[in-house]
Amino acid sequence: NAGVMQNPRHLVRRRGQEARLRCSPMKGHSHVYWYRQLPEEGLKFMVYLQKENIIDESGMPKERFSAEFPKEGPSILRIQQVVRGDSAAYFCASSPLGDTGTEAFFGQGTRLTVV
Amino acid sequence: DAKTTQPPSMDCAEGRAANLPCNHSTISGNEYVYWYRQIHSQGPQYIIHGLKNNETNEMASLIITEDRKSSTLILPHATLRDTAVYYCIVRVAGFGNEKLTFGTGTRLTIIP
Numbered sequence: 001n002a003g004v005m006q007n008p009r010h011l012v013r014r015r016g017q018e019a020r021l022r023c024s025p026m027k028g029h030s031h032v033y034w035y036r037q038l039p040e041e042g043l044k045f046m047v048y049l050q051k052e053n054i055i056d057e058s059g060m061p062k063e064r065f066s067a068e069f070p071k072e073g074p075s076i077l078r079i080q081q082v083v084r085g086d087s088a089a090y091f092c093a094s095s096p097l098g099d100t101g102t103e104a105f106f107g108q109g110t111r112l113t114v115v
Numbered sequence: 116d117a118k119t120t121q122p123p124s125m126d127c128a129e130g131r132a133a134n135l136p137c138n139h140s141t142i143s144g145n146e147y148v149y150w151y152r153q154i155h156s157q158g159p160q161y162i163i164h165g166l167k168n169n170e171t172n173e174m175a176s177l178i179i180t181e182d183r184k185s186s187t188l189i190l191p192h193a194t195l196r197d198t199a200v201y202y203c204i205v206r207v208a209g210f211g212n213e214k215l216t217f218g219t220g221t222r223l224t225i226i227p
Contacts, residue, residue: 004158033214042202043159043217056214091158093215103149104215106158 004029004094004107005074012113013082021077021110025094031055032075033104034067037089049075082114119203124222133190135221137203140184146207148179149215150188152199159202159217162188198225 005024013019025032034046036059048056049069060067064082069075079086089111093104120138127133139148149164163170163177165186170177176189190197202220 035215035217042219043153043215045214045216048214059214089156093159103161103164105161108158109156 004092004105006090006092006107006110008110009108010111010113012115014115015083016081019079019082019086019112019114021079021090021092021112022074023077023092023094023107024074025092026105029094029096029105031095031104032069033093033095034075034077035091035093035106037091037109039088043091046077079112082112084114087112087114119205119218121201121203121218121221123219124224126224126226127190127193128226129195130192133193133197133223133225135188135190135201135203135223136185137188138185139203139205142183142205143207146205148177148183148186149204149206150175150177151202151204151215151217152197153202153220154196154199162201193223193225195225195227197223199223 004026007022030050032049035043036046037043045059047060047067051069052071064080066078089109091106091109093106095104147164147166150162151159153159163172163175165177165179167179167183179186200220200222202217204215
């Protein structure tokens with residue numbers, strides 16, 4: 001059973017370009033979460049999705065950021081018109097359906113560098 | 116979710132037990148205690164979680180005090196590969212409440 005797969009592992013974008021980060025959850029997992037880790041800082045929750053639904057986007061910046069988890073295919077975190085402050089590691093996690101203290105498993109992250 | 120307090124850093128000799136404390140004095144009855152670690156910028160790795168009973172798995176043991184206001188993660192025989200930042204997180208377990216709120220954690224260094 002493969003773990004949470006994120007790609008690309010490293011992404012370089014020029015200011016103003018778009019960044020697309022992909023996350024394939026573990027097999028059988030229907031919940032996906034995105035976190036951001038700025039350099040030398042802790043992980044911050046961004047958004048929680050289930051298939052075709054955004055459940056909690058309280059950590060998402062109001063502009064330029066969006067996320068989706070379509071019925072088929074990976075979850076996508078999209079950052080439009082990137083700025084230098086978007087440079088960070090973006091981690092995706094997934095968990096199975098459940099409500100009894102399930103654990104989330106993380107991918108290895110995508111490191112975005114904006115130049 | 117309840118706030119947690121952890122020491123910023125700890126050292127432990129290789130081969131000894133590493134005991135990482137966590138205070139969560141405002142924990143609610145329906146909140147679990149979770150431990151994750153992050154090894155040098157890799158993705159966080161789940162270690163263990165519990166509600167009120169002590170728990171043990173192949174990685175670690177979790178000891179939760181009777182009043183649930185604090186807990187200790189025990190790595191029984193620390194190795195150099197256990198050097199990481201360890202995060203203690205408390206959260207309500209329930210549908211729609213699965214997000215994790217990471218604090219600053221404890222940077223554990225295993226000394227050869």
